Amino acid sequence: MPLEQSVEALRYLGLFSNLDASSVMSTAVHALHPEDRVAAARILMREKSISGVPIVDADFRLVGLISVSKIIEALADGRLADSVDSVMTRDVISLHAHDTFETILSCFQRFKFGRFPVVEEDGRLVGMITDTDVLSAIIRSFYSVYVHDQRRTMTLGSFSALSKEFENSADFVYGISCTGLENAGEGSARLKAFLQTKGFGESVVRRASVCAYEAEINVCIHAGGKGSLRAIARNGEIIVRVEDEGPGIENIDLAMKEGWSTATDAIRELGFGAGMGLANIRRFSDHLVIISGKDKPTKVEMIFLADKE
Amino acid sequence: MKLTEVLEITGATCVAGEHLDTVEVNHAFASDLMSDVLAMSRPDTLLITGLTTPQTIRTAQMLDLPAILVVRGKDVPQDVADLARTTGIVLLATHEIMYVASGKLYARGLSG
Numbered sequence: 522m523p524l525e526q527s528v529e530a531l532r533y534l535g536l537f538s539n540l541d542a543s544s545v546m547s548t549a550v551h552a553l554h555p556e557d558r559v560a561a562a563r564i565l566m567r568e569k570s571i572s573g574v575p576i577v578d579a580d581f582r583l584v585g586l587i588s589v590s591k592i593i594e595a596l597a598d599g600r601l602a603d604s605v606d607s608v609m610t611r612d613v614i615s616l617h618a619h620d621t622f623e624t625i626l627s628c629f630q631r632f633k634f635g636r637f638p639v640v641e642e643d644g645r646l647v648g649m650i651t652d653t654d655v656l657s658a659i660i661r662s663f664y665s666v667y668v669h670d671q672r673r674t675m676t677l678g679s680f681s682a683l684s685k686e687f688e689n690s691a692d693f694v695y696g697i698s699c700t701g702l703e704n705a706g707e708g709s710a711r712l713k714a715f716l717q718t719k720g721f722g723e724s725v726v727r728r729a730s731v732c733a734y735e736a737e738i739n740v741c742i743h744a745g746g747k748g749s750l751r752a753i754a755r756n757g758e759i760i761v762r763v764e765d766e767g768p769g770i771e772n773i774d775l776a777m778k779e780g781w782s783t784a785t786d787a788i789r790e791l792g793f794g795a796g797m798g799l800a801n802i803r804r805f806s807d808h809l810v811i812i813s814g815k816d817k818p819t820k821v822e823m824i825f826l827a828d829k830e
Numbered sequence: 831m832k833l834t835e836v837l838e839i840t841g842a843t844c845v846a847g848e849h850l851d852t853v854e855v856n857h858a859f860a861s862d863l864m865s866d867v868l869a870m871s872r873p874d875t876l877l878i879t880g881l882t883t884p885q886t887i888r889t890a891q892m893l894d895l896p897a898i899l900v901v902r903g904k905d906v907p908q909d910v911a912d913l914a915r916t917t918g919i920v921l922l923a924t925h926e927i928m929y930v931a932s933g934k935l936y937a938r939g940l941s942g
Contacts, residue, residue, distance in 0.1 A: 706888030710917070713892065723873070723894065730892040731868050738885070792881040792889075797865030804869065 542625055543618040545658040546639045546648030552577045555584060555606035559595045562587045562605055575638045575646055576609050582644040585609035588634075615640050618647055622658075625650060660810075687762055691751040692719075697737055697765075699746035702791050708750040709734035712761070719754045721827050728805040729759045729825045735798040736763035736821050742788050744768070744819065759825040769817040777803060831855055831940045833897055833920055836876065839938050840924040840931045842899060846911045847920030853896050858940050860901075860932045864889045876940070878932055882906050887913045887921075896920060901928045 551565055552575045562574050566589065576585035587609045595601055595608050615638045616625060628637055629652065639648040693715045695708035713730040721729075733750060740748040744765035753760045770776045777799050784794025803809055806823040813819040833850035836842065844850060859870050860878035864885055867877060873894040879886055880902045887910060890898050896919065900906055903925035914921040924931055936942070 702883065702885060704884070706885055706892075710888060710891055727873070727892065727894055734888060734892045735865065735868060791883055792862055792864040792879075792885055795863045795865050797863070797869055801865055801869050 540622040540658055541618070542616045542620040542639045542650060543647070545622070545625060545654050546616075546618075546650045547654055548648045550575065550638075550646065550649050552581070552646060553587070553605055554578070555604060555609070557605045558601065559587070559592065559603055559605055559608055560601040563592050563596075563601065566592065571636075573634075573636050575613075575649065576605055577646050581646055583613060583615055583638050583640050583646045585611050586613045586638065613638060616650060617642070625655065629655070687751050687753065690753075691762075692754050693750075693752040695750040697740050697746065697748040697750055697763075699741045701746070702738070702741050702788070702793070705738050705741040705746075706734055709737050712750060712752055715752070716754055716759060721754065721759065725759065725825050725827045729761055729823070732802045732805050732823050732825075733761050733763065735801050736761075736823070738793055739763075739798050739819075739821075740765045742784050742794060743770075757827045759827070760822065761825070762820065762822045764820045765818055767816060767818045769815050769819055770811070770813040771815040773811055773813060831876075831935070831938070833876075833922070835938070836897070836899060836935065836940075837922060839934050840899065840922075840926055842922040842924035845900070845906050845921040845923050846914040847897070847918075850920065853920055855897060855940065857942060858899075858932065858935055859942070860928050862928075868893065876935075878928060878935075880904055880928060882910055884910055884913050886910065887917060887919055890919050891917045897922065899924060899931060901926055901931050 551569050551571065553562055553565065555576055565574055566572065573586055573588040575583055576587060578584050587605055591608050591610065600608060614628065614632050614634065616628060618639055618641055636649055636651045638646055639650060641647055693712055695711055697708055699705050709730055712733050713726060716726045716729060737750055740746060740763060744767060748763060748765035751762045775781055779800040780796040782794045782796035788794035802823060807826045808824040810822045831854065833853045837844065837850065855876040856874045857872060858876040858878055859867060861867050862879055862881045864881065867889050875895050877890055877895050877898045878901060879898065880900065882900055882904050886898060898919060898921050900921065900923040906921060906923055911921060
């Protein structure tokens, strides 16, 4: 996704005023000293899959940056054994720890670099910000995120809980299979019973159960009753994922609106389809990711934090 | 308010559950729309509804609601009564319409 395009839209929202550089940056930073060899930078970049290494002095103050293009130049000139000092960029564009989200975004727009070091007032390096860090911060700060297309799924995959963990080691797995609404809720009831054995508080279990139930009902109403309900419950959080086989949500923004629904009258007579399902899920979950699209499966992932209560 | 009082006030009968004098509710919520009920999320609440599907019980179960009062003299299907029993939710039924049942309970101090 071109970051610059979304930047324009995000600015107007004013949703990220609470984010500064220190809350966006990665703090696990790999840095080198000026006297290190260029070859060391090359190895570091390859092993850590990073495209630029900040260079710091003995007090960890930022003095330069070495990027892939500099490495390529050094390779061409046969200078891999030279010190980093001799090839690094010295006038590095850096951010301050307290810079606003908007400053960060405009930095990405103006300079077109893939990463920016973050420094304290005294010039000490405290972190790095890449475009992935920015996206990650947006996801974290959004109460809900609606993702429509597959490209963004790929991006999200690296930092949301939409990971392989669900395939490999979910703590709770239930195959949803209903005709109409007949046994809709069976999975959520089992999930609730399971969560109650895990030592979570009543309130977080209730929130997770209500949301799982709404999502399960949605699978039964909108997706032919076939899907799965899985959960990971550890480290003070409950992550619930409900997936179906389609036909997907064409317009997620509309679907999130209270009172909006495509359900039939028959479903309404059964007490559902009043357009409150996703709205309820958003209300009771701490984080919510919905991935769907027309004629696509729908994945709903909800995170519930036990320590919020 | 004890469920025995709910019975007496609304002229209800008990369809599933026992020891009604030991179960207490402090609030009530009246709706046939389960998602509206789910939006409320308060545990010590009596659910007043005309909907008698298994999802009524499931909704109460998810919210830890102790009891449901079925209104309008609706027949409660056997599987629904069974599900209430299995999940430990008390199921009462009255011939009153929702408005009247709610009004009577409210007048006697059961708040919304």
